[in-house]
Amino acid sequence: MDEDRGAPVGIRPAFSTLGVPGMPVDEVVRLAAQYGYQGVELRAHPEEPVHPLLGIRERAAVRGRFADAGVQVLAVAGYAKVATECPGAAAEAALAHELAELVLLAADLGARYVRVFPGGGDRPAEHAAADAVRRLAAVAPLAAERGVRVLLETHDSHRTGAAAARILDAVDDPHVGALWDVLHSWLGGEAPTATRAALGRHLGYVQVKDVASPHDLTPLQLGAGALPLAEVVTAVVTTLDPGRIDWWCWEYEKRWYPNAAELPALLKQGRAHLDRLTEEASNQG
Numbered sequence: 001m002d003e004d005r006g007a008p009v010g011i012r013p014a015f016s017t018l019g020v021p022g023m024p025v026d027e028v029v030r031l032a033a034q035y036g037y038q039g040v041e042l043r044a045h046p047e048e049p050v051h052p053l054l055g056i057r058e059r060a061a062v063r064g065r066f067a068d069a070g071v072q073v074l075a076v077a078g079y080a081k082v083a084t085e086c087p088g089a090a091a092e093a094a095l096a097h098e099l100a101e102l103v104l105l106a107a108d109l110g111a112r113y114v115r116v117f118p119g120g121g122d123r124p125a126e127h128a129a130a131d132a133v134r135r136l137a138a139v140a141p142l143a144a145e146r147g148v149r150v151l152l153e154t155h156d157s158h159r160t161g162a163a164a165a166r167i168l169d170a171v172d173d174p175h176v177g178a179l180w181d182v183l184h185s186w187l188g189g190e191a192p193t194a195t196r197a198a199l200g201r202h203l204g205y206v207q208v209k210d211v212a213s214p215h216d217l218t219p220l221q222l223g224a225g226a227l228p229l230a231e232v233v234t235a236v237v238t239t240l241d242p243g244r245i246d247w248w249c250w251e252y253e254k255r256w257y258p259n260a261a262e263l264p265a266l267l268k269q270g271r272a273h274l275d276r277l278t279e280e281a282s283n284q285g
């Protein structure tokens with residue numbers, strides 16, 4: 001490995017393949033091992049090498065490559081929208097199938113989590129929330145059977161911890177939780193301590209990133225932008241459950257910003273920055 005020390009106790013680092021769009025699995029694994037990232041969040045989209053249409057042999061091969069390198073497949077980042085409006089029974093069945101296939105893919109890869117979006121758009125909040133609760137509750141038994149947790153990301157129509165928690169409180173199932181995207185809770189005007197408190201027991205892991213401003217979301221090196229990452233890290237570190245291993249995952253949105261710097265060249269410094277913040281927060285406690 002390029003780094004000779006582990007991540008601070010209690011927090012493990014990962015990165016998302018959104019930052020290396022289309023990169024072959026072998027190269028992703030090599031980068032993670034080289035720069036001391038213990039996990040990878042796999043973007044599950046047909047553009048990528050890993051997606052729900054992947055065959056069982058290919059899934060086993062991907063799982064084996066990660067296992068051989070000692071790198072965890074942290075999550076399968078899907079695009080199912082659980083609060084969206086489905087016009088008719090066929091659309092509803094298609095969404096249920098998409099959710100189930102993401103759970104099965106995660107289980108086959110040995111991933112702990114599946115990421116889903118709210119996607120409620122401009123629908124009345126009560127209708128969007130009711131649909132999200134119903135759909136997440138419906139997929140929870142399959143997630144439990146396969147040892148996977150489905151995480152609702154703080155995003156789009158439910159970008160704050162408070163908004164996501166209202167859905168998750170109603171679902172009330174340990175196999176359904178939250179993925180805290182720190183950009184969207186910040187854009188929603190929610191302080192990190194408030195987000196962490198709202199998500200409570202629902203929190204699965206945290207997506208970190210950095211941008212210049214609310215008006216320029218081009219991804220930057222961690223610590224080079226305006227996001228309150230030190231406050232986020234402190235909010236997480238000071239609420240760690242004894243013995244629990246938490247994760248932070250760097251979601252660098254290179255796929256949507258092709259002119260942004262290449263992620264591989266940033267991985268070493270980005271991990272070092274989060275490690276420093278974690279150590280500082282630990283020492284404060």
